[in-house]
Amino acid sequence: MPADIQIAIVGAGAAGLAAAIFASEARPDLHVVLFDSARSLGAKILVSGGGRCNVTNVDVASKDFHAPSRIVSRILQRFTERDTVQWFESMGVSLKQESTGKMFPVSNKARTVLQALLHRCEKLGVEIRTHHRIQGVRKTHNHFALQTDKGIFTAQHIIMATGGRSLPKSGSDGSGWNIMHHLGHTITECDPALVPLVLSEGFFHQDLSGTSHEATLTTTIDGKVTDRRTGSLLWTHFGISGPVTMDASRFWVKGHTQGADTTLSMSFFPTQSFEEVDRWLVHEAAHDRQTSLMALLSKHLPHRVAKTLCAYLTMNGTLPVPPHAANNACSAVSLRQLSRTTRRRVTHVLTGLCLPVERARGWNFAEVTAGGIPLHEVNVNSMESRKVPGLYVVGEMLDCDGRIGGFNFQWAWATGYIAGSKVGRGL
Numbered sequence: 001m002p003a004d005i006q007i008a009i010v011g012a013g014a015a016g017l018a019a020a021i022f023a024s025e026a027r028p029d030l031h032v033v034l035f036d037s038a039r040s041l042g043a044k045i046l047v048s049g050g051g052r053c054n055v056t057n058v059d060v061a062s063k064d065f066h067a068p069s070r071i072v073s074r075i076l077q078r079f080t081e082r083d084t085v086q087w088f089e090s091m092g093v094s095l096k097q098e099s100t101g102k103m104f105p106v107s108n109k110a111r112t113v114l115q116a117l118l119h120r121c122e123k124l125g126v127e128i129r130t131h132h133r134i135q136g137v138r139k140t141h142n143h144f145a146l147q148t149d150k151g152i153f154t155a156q157h158i159i160m161a162t163g164g165r166s167l168p169k170s171g172s173d174g175s176g177w178n179i180m181h182h183l184g185h186t187i188t189e190c191d192p193a194l195v196p197l198v199l200s201e202g203f204f205h206q207d208l209s210g211t212s213h214e215a216t217l218t219t220t221i222d223g224k225v226t227d228r229r230t231g232s233l234l235w236t237h238f239g240i241s242g243p244v245t246m247d248a249s250r251f252w253v254k255g256h257t258q259g260a261d262t263t264l265s266m267s268f269f270p271t272q273s274f275e276e277v278d279r280w281l282v283h284e285a286a287h288d289r290q291t292s293l294m295a296l297l298s299k300h301l302p303h304r305v306a307k308t309l310c311a312y313l314t315m316n317g318t319l320p321v322p323p324h325a326a327n328n329a330c331s332a333v334s335l336r337q338l339s340r341t342t343r344r345r346v347t348h349v350l351t352g353l354c355l356p357v358e359r360a361r362g363w364n365f366a367e368v369t370a371g372g373i374p375l376h377e378v379n380v381n382s383m384e385s386r387k388v389p390g391l392y393v394v395g396e397m398l399d400c401d402g403r404i405g406g407f408n409f410q411w412a413w414a415t416g417y418i419a420g421s422k423v424g425r426g427l
């Protein structure tokens with residue numbers, strides 16, 4: 001008996017929509033069906049990039065991803081950021097570049113992106129079945145049987161695009177991995193990535209909520225520096241967020257979940273070493289004999305940060321409080337009065353403050369998943385499973401996560417393109 005459907009795509013997120021479009025464009029006569037458990041499509045696209053959808057980046061390379069770089073490069077070369085720009089242009093969506101390299105729709109609205117993808121699907125005759133949750137997939141000798149909550153469908157080929165576990169209320173709850181596991185695939189350990197970090201209650205983050213500045217974050221696992229990166233850090237009521245935190249989070253989370261001794265430290269002086277900052281303090285003390293640490297820090301950091309840091313240095317005893325100074329040693333003590341030991345202790349805080357990270361903020365706040373199906377279990381020329389012929393895997397289901405900046409969508413478009421056009425042409 002012939003299968004009901006020629007190409008069934010499970011999951012109508014970014015990768016699934018791209019796969020459906022490219023499959024139908026390759027062979028407009030094919031019956032392509034997109035299944036999604038959600039009632040309305042594209043929840044993740046709509047919230048992405050703060051509601052603006054950071055569609056891609058002006059410069060995408062394998063170094064922007066956490067996965068074997070040779071394999072990632074081969075995939076990215078097949079559908080580049082320039083292809084993404086042209087593709088969206090062909091759907092009536094012009095993209096613009098921002099100073100960070102991120103690319104957004106000119107409309108500044110994620111809805112423009114989603115509507116364009118859905119409109120193209122409609123034009124190509126892709127059948128979209130929302131509110132159809134795939135519960136299992138069985139391979140028979142000549143087709144696949146998809147068990148859904150609305151009955152069984154048969155398909156000649158399946159493209160799995162169910163995403164990871166980030167933002168589960170959007171429909172991406174990791175259920176696709178169970179299906180893949182039953183079909184013989186490995187699923188590596190999955191952790192939230194691009195996720196804000198929660199600091200211990202009582203630490204000074206609450207006083208700085210809403211303030212951002214450049215910082216360097218260093219993750220150390222069992223005494224070894226695993227990651228160091230610089231960027232904008234945002235203090236929040238629960239801890240830290242902002243691009244540098246989001247990018248660093250996967251390293252802290254991995255170390256922490258593996259039970260290793262994991263620390264995250266920050267420098268308020270990203271471009272300078274401990275010795276350089278210390279020499280600077282000595283120089284400033286000699287130059288302006290009356291200046292206080294508070295006055296000096298306020299020249300280099302947002303005033304609120306300088307003030308909070310000073311209160312912290314006083315409270316934790318780094319700065320001894322002179323009898324006349326009430327509680328504020330920072331403004332009362334001139335730099336010149338600091339002993340060498342005290343000054344170097346201050347420098348330690350300025351360049352390597354150990355942050356009391358309690359946990360990541362969790363899947364509801366993570367933008368992406370670190371972990372999934374190892375890339376070596378798919379053929380990168382087609383995204384076809386090496387274990388089950390006729391089965392393809394795309395997007396966040398794969399064990400490859402990009403840094404912040406439009407890289408994860410580029411991964412979704414590129415893998416969707418490879419699988420969709422290959423299956424379409426092959427039939």
Ligand SMILES: Cc1cc2nc3c(=O)[nH]c(=O)nc-3n(C[C@H](O)[C@H](O)[C@H](O)COP(=O)(O)OP(=O)(O)OC[C@H]3O[C@@H](n4cnc5c(N)ncnc54)[C@H](O)[C@@H]3O)c2cc1C
Nearest residue numbers: 011013014015037048049054134163171395396406408409
């Ligand atoms: C808040 C937020 C902001 C983000 N901002 C950006 C950004 O600006 N730029 C960027 O590059 N990346 C961003 N990302 C990451 C990006 O959204 C994802 O990497 C990308 O959407 C992954 O696409 P996907 O199609 O693989 O998976 P998903 O988008 O997760 O889609 C999977 C789909 O599968 C469906 N599904 C799941 N299980 C089943 C099942 N059993 N049966 C049927 N359907 C199922 C789900 O309902 C869902 O629609 C952001 C993520 C979040 C959470």
